[in-house]
Amino acid sequence: MSFARTVSDTRLIFLRYLRQTLRSKVAVVFGALQPLLYLVLFGPLLSGLAEVRGSGAGAWQVFVPGVLVQLALFGAGFVGFGLIADLRSGVVDRLRVTPASRTALLLGRVLRDTAVVAFQGVLLVAAGLALGLRAPAGGIAVGLVLVVSLAVGVASLSYVLAMRTRSEDAFAPLLSAVTLPLMLLSGILLPMSLAPGWLDAVSRFTPFRYVVDATRAAFLGDYATAALAEGALVTVVLLVVSVALGARRFRAGDT
Amino acid sequence: MIEARGLARTFTTGHGPVEAVRGVDLRVAPGEIVGFLGPNGAGKTTVLRMLTTLLAPTAGTATVAGRDLRRDPAGVRRRIGYVAQGGGTDPAVPAGEELDLQARLYGVPGRAARIAGLCDRLDLAGLEARPSGSLSGGQRRRLDIALGLVHRPPLLFLDEPTTGLDPQSRGNLWDHIRAMRDRDGTTVFLTTHYLDEADVLCDRLLIIDRGRIVAEGAPAELKRRVAGDVVTLELADPAGAGPARTALAAHPAVREAAVTGSRVRLTVEDGETALMGLVRALDGAGVELASLSLARPTLDDVFLTVTGRSLRDAA
Numbered sequence: 106m107s108f109a110r111t112v113s114d115t116r117l118i119f120l121r122y123l124r125q126t127l128r129s130k131v132a133v134v135f136g137a138l139q140p141l142l143y144l145v146l147f148g149p150l151l152s153g154l155a156e157v158r159g160s161g162a163g164a165w166q167v168f169v170p171g172v173l174v175q176l177a178l179f180g181a182g183f184v185g186f187g188l189i190a191d192l193r194s195g196v197v198d199r200l201r202v203t204p205a206s207r208t209a210l211l212l213g214r215v216l217r218d219t220a221v222v223a224f225q226g227v228l229l230v231a232a233g234l235a236l237g238l239r240a241p242a243g244g245i246a247v248g249l250v251l252v253v254s255l256a257v258g259v260a261s262l263s264y265v266l267a268m269r270t271r272s273e274d275a276f277a278p279l280l281s282a283v284t285l286p287l288m289l290l291s292g293i294l295l296p297m298s299l300a301p302g303w304l305d306a307v308s309r310f311t312p313f314r315y316v317v318d319a320t321r322a323a324f325l326g327d328y329a330t331a332a333l334a335e336g337a338l339v340t341v342v343l344l345v346v347s348v349a350l351g352a353r354r355f356r357a358g359d360t
Numbered sequence: 361m362i363e364a365r366g367l368a369r370t371f372t373t374g375h376g377p378v379e380a381v382r383g384v385d386l387r388v389a390p391g392e393i394v395g396f397l398g399p400n401g402a403g404k405t406t407v408l409r410m411l412t413t414l415l416a417p418t419a420g421t422a423t424v425a426g427r428d429l430r431r432d433p434a435g436v437r438r439r440i441g442y443v444a445q446g447g448g449t450d451p452a453v454p455a456g457e458e459l460d461l462q463a464r465l466y467g468v469p470g471r472a473a474r475i476a477g478l479c480d481r482l483d484l485a486g487l488e489a490r491p492s493g494s495l496s497g498g499q500r501r502r503l504d505i506a507l508g509l510v511h512r513p514p515l516l517f518l519d520e521p522t523t524g525l526d527p528q529s530r531g532n533l534w535d536h537i538r539a540m541r542d543r544d545g546t547t548v549f550l551t552t553h554y555l556d557e558a559d560v561l562c563d564r565l566l567i568i569d570r571g572r573i574v575a576e577g578a579p580a581e582l583k584r585r586v587a588g589d590v591v592t593l594e595l596a597d598p599a600g601a602g603p604a605r606t607a608l609a610a611h612p613a614v615r616e617a618a619v620t621g622s623r624v625r626l627t628v629e630d631g632e633t634a635l636m637g638l639v640r641a642l643d644g645a646g647v648e649l650a651s652l653s654l655a656r657p658t659l660d661d662v663f664l665t666v667t668g669r670s671l672r673d674a675a
Contacts, residue, residue: 117464121457128452191450199448199507202412203465204437 111206118205118213122187126221137225140176141232144169147294148236165238170320171293173226173252174313178293180225181259182284184218185267185276192271207356211348215260222256223249240324247323247333251340255316258343261351268354291317315339361515361547362388362411367420368571369406380406382571383420388549390514393541395562396551397659403571404551405445408519411549412442425515438466441508445519447500448507451493455484455503458492459510466511478506482536498529502536509540516540518550522557534561555659565659569667583657588615589631590655591638596648598622607645611638616665622650627665 126133151164191197200210226249230238240248263280270276290304291297291313297305308314319336327333367384370377381403388394398404409415411424413433421428427435449458459478463471479485482502492500501521508516521537522530538561540546552558558565559579567575567582575582595601601619608617608626613634616627628634631654642649664670 114465117461121453121461124457125450125452193446194450195444195446195448196450198414198444199442199462200465201414202437202440202442203462204434205465 111209111212114206114209115212115216118200118209119216120213122214122217123220125187126217133221133224136180136221137228139179140172140225140229143172143175144229144232144236148233151295152237163237163239165233165236166240166324167296167321168294169230169233169238169240170248170324171291171295171317173229173248173320174255174291174317175288175293176225176229177222177252177256177259178284178288178291178313180222181218181256182263182280184214184260185263185280186273188214188264188267189271189273189276192267201355208352211261211264211351211355214264215257215348215351218260219253219256223253226252238324241326244323244326244328247328248320251316251320251323251336254340254344255313258340258347261344261347265347265350265354287311287313290314293317296321312339312343361390361392362386362422362424362549364411364422365420367407367410367417367422369403369410369415370418379571381410381417384568384571384573386566386573386576388547390547391541391545393537393548393550393561393563395558395565396549396568397553397555397558397565397663398551398568399553402568404553404568405519407568408442408517408549408551412440412517413437414442425513438511439513439515441511441513441516443504443508443516443518443521445523447504449492449500449503452491454489455492455495456488458503458507459488462507462510468511474510475506478509481539482506496529497525498532501525501529501533505533505536509546512544513546515547515549518548520551520553522552522554530557537561555663559659567663567666575662575666579659582662583659588627588629588657590657590661591626591628591631591635592653592655593624593626593638593642593649594651595622595624596650600647603645604642604647607641607647608638611641613637627661 148165148168151168188197201207230245230249266279267276270279290308290311292300292308293313297308297314300308315332315336316339318332319340322328322330322332322336364384364386367381368379369381370379384407396404396407406415410417411422411429413429413436417429421430423429424436425439427439429436449455456475459475460471463475468474476485479488482505484499484502484506487495487499492503495503505518505521518537522533525533534557537548537550541548550562562579564578565576565582566573577585593604595604598621601622601624604624605617605619608614608624611634613628613630614626615629618625626638628638635652635654639649639652660670
């Protein structure tokens, strides 16, 4: 399968699913509304605390990166439901019988999901800025790139799980069993620097913790830090591994 | 057009391995309409999914549309069309968009003209802007077939093409399938569990049961070869079943006798001539008859003869 073929097929699949998203504008708006609610209804509590212990940063600089990662985790984590619907309607099989690149069948979908997360992320940062977030533009850009790359990995994994479970009834509980502890352990709402030793130790085993810390470092303008390097590394590894797993799943099909 | 040898597929499940298909050999010539007949769960769809590259066989080899299934699945995909049992459209996506994407993925030259031509032939013209979910069952089925035909494949696979359609739509679809073959020489390989469909539409049938092909041939030939005429006797008293069976089994025209309650079902050669002799034999054995009927074999009888159960019961 040539590279050019994969690129052009990816574009076709991306456009198909982008049109699907644009048909359901309501879903996009509500998807973005949830993180905005966190900002508006939970953020002020944090900025009410004079200063978040251990970071010395403004509350928004700690909180907005957390909600961004949460957006990637939940926004991209749930995309598997769309694949299950397509498995059921036969769209996945229909596309797999065409000579389309197997990688494109995955990537086209993932890019759409990522575009949605990117759009919602920008919206979220804009709302944060309006509420009092102060961060360097470069740092915000780096943070968004991290979060969007994370979304690529999370969406691919969501598709792998959906392909394996093949039904909403099995997929939904599995998804919440995975995402909820990941969210809590990543220090998305409050930094893990507040955590007791054991919790901090456990959270170091979840990849998202590093992405959250890195995004926070970027928002603080601390570019030459171990946190940012670790977060970037974790994101890249997660992305490569997840996309490889996902592409293999689309090649092999069902078992 | 298709040549498969020893095609097999074993699924690993929580309850151990399940042999869905146990070594299928089949040949399909160009231009044939071949029906793959069997009850639900016989392995029809599994064979179809293997031949269309959706499922890797655990054993066996196959050449499909001139390409090796294992070595060149992409080559197979370019040359076949596949219409799954439940179709393959997103109910929210307009029919025209589905066709356009399909044509682009296959790299069909003159896309717009090809799609317009197909819609015309399959009576879909004017429906392009409608979401596929808003189409009638028959229209949606024709859209699925248009999607499978957009790249002019020499070989088309149809999985249960008329399941769930009303009788009029079924007849209409049969006409379209025949037209594909007659006009373009398209080879059609379809699965069905409808005997009437197999009978009127297919040039040749393969009967599959429990993962194996148990009979094959033209519908008329299968009826002639596998099953004789069917004589059904209703006994006045179920107690007569034993003596009746003994008396009939000895009769030279009787090939097979099956008893259920007070009903005896006989497979006989040349039923009309044999009928009088059968009645006399029963009379001689002192068995009293309530009723008697003679029927020409149907494909259901073929199925019953080769598998030992009725397709209707099995399905």
